[in-house]
Amino acid sequence: MRTVAGHLATLGAEVTGLKFGPMMMGTDSAALQSVGAMQHIQYDVLNTTLIPSFSERLSETGEIMVNCADKFKNADDTKTLDMVSMFTNATGNWGE
Numbered sequence: 001m002r003t004v005a006g007h008l009a010t011l012g013a014e015v016t017g018l019k020f021g022p023m024m025m026g027t028d029s030a031a032l033q034s035v036g037a038m039q040h041i042q043y044d045v046l047n048t049t050l051i052p053s054f055s056e057r058l059s060e061t062g063e064i065m066v067n068c069a070d071k072f073k074n075a076d077d078t079k080t081l082d083m084v085s086m087f088t089n090a091t092g093n094w095g096e
Helices: 002-016 030-072 077-091
Strands: none
Touching (some): 002 030
């Protein structure tokens, strides 16, 4: 779990570095203005919502994995369900 947590932290940092810029349009036609507006919205959603959310989720999940690994590192196999329950309660249901 610690190894995966480290990978998640790295991925979270990589995602934070991603930035997308709007494509420049070379004309003033109404049709292309609407495409430009759509691209600007897409740029805003990626850079201000999705990328920060992905980064935060990856980083938080990595931290939770480390906490689970620390808590259960000396536990036997009978504690597996307790560990899974702790992880699921901390990260929420990923399927929704």
